[in-house]
Each structure stands twice: as structure tokens, then as C-alpha cells.
Amino acid sequence: MARLIEVGLGVVIDSERVLVTQRKPDGPLPGLWEIPGGKVERGETHEVCVRRELMEEVGLEVSVGAIIGVWEHAYPHGAVRLWAYWCRRLSGEARAIEVADLTWADRLSLHERSYPEASLPLISEIASALP
Numbered sequence: 001m002a003r004l005i006e007v008g009l010g011v012v013i014d015s016e017r018v019l020v021t022q023r024k025p026d027g028p029l030p031g032l033w034e035i036p037g038g039k040v041e042r043g044e045t046h047e048v049c050v051r052r053e054l055m056e057e058v059g060l061e062v063s064v065g066a067i068i069g070v071w072e073h074a075y076p077h078g079a080v081r082l083w084a085y086w087c088r089r090l091s092g093e094a095r096a097i098e099v100a101d102l103t104w105a106d107r108l109s110l111h112e113r114s115y116p117e118a119s120l121p122l123i124s125e126i127a128s129a130l131p
């Protein structure tokens with residue numbers, strides 16, 4: 001069986017909106033929207049992974065809080081285990097550095113986008129936490 005890829009995700013809420021990013025047109029799951037994050041590197045804690053990915057992808061310094069949940073999913077390109085954490089923005093303005101695009105989505109606009117299958121339970125969880 002293929003190895004499970006551990007992925008850390010940071011759910012940043014600011015002014016009742018959540019930060020979502022769009023995947024690049026090349027690579028797996030092109031053009032889909034997602035929660036910023038990425039693979040946990042060897043020797044890295046989830047907190048360090050999430051803080052690193054948020055800085056690399058969108059230039060935000062965040063603090064990592066409580067875990068939201070853990071979800072596993074097998075794609076044709078590999079199996080992932082997503083670890084999602086509530087995050088708070090400490091400094092910086094989000095900008096699309098290593099992502100195709102980004103937006104701060106409210107509950108309604110969150111549902112207007114397409115996400116990877118593995119992220120759907122997380123997206124529902126986030127939507128229910130937004131006013």
C-alpha cells in the first residue's frame with residue numbers, strides 16, 4: 001500500500017472570513033480551492049509545518065491553535081492524511097506567492113468554490129463556524 005502523506009493545514013479566520021487559496025494549473029488537483037498548507041517535512045511538528053506553509057504560500061505569520069480534525073483520503077496520485085488547525089493572523093497581508101490565487105471567503109462564497117474531495121468535511125466544519 002502506498003505511504004500516507006501527512007499534510008498540515010492552517011484555517012485562518014479574520015473578520016468572519018476564512019482564507020482559501022487556489023491550486024496552480026499544473027500538478028495534482030489543478031485549479032481547485034483549498035485550505036493553505038502542505039506536507040509535513042521530516043522532523044517537523046504540525047505547528048511548525050503550518051506556520052512555514054502559511055509564510056511560504058501567502059506570506060502570513062500565524063499562530064497555530066486548536067486542532068479542528070483529521071481526515072484521510074486516497075487519491076489516484078496518493079493517499080493523504082489532513083490535519084487541520086485553527087490559526088490566527090499575527091502579521092502580514094495575504095498575497096498569492098506560491099498559489100494561483102487567494103480570497104477571504106465568507107460562509108456563502110465558501111460554498112461557491114470547488115475543493116479537493118478530502119477537504120469537503122473540513123469545509124463544512126469551517127462553514128458551520130462562520131456566522
Ligand SMILES: Nc1nc2c([nH]c(=O)n2[C@@H]2O[C@H](COP(=O)(O)OP(=O)(O)OP(=O)(O)O)[C@@H](O)[C@H]2O)c(=O)[nH]1
Pocket residue numbers: 005007009028029033034035036037038039040073080082116117118119
Ligand atoms: N494544502 C492543501 N492540500 C490539500 C487539501 N486537500 C487535499 O486533499 N490536499 C492534498 O494534500 C497534499 C499536499 O498538498 P501540497 O501539494 O500543497 O503540499 P506541498 O506544498 O508540501 O507540495 P510540494 O511537494 O509541491 O512542495 C496534496 O496531495 C493535496 O492534493 C487542502 O485543503 N489544502
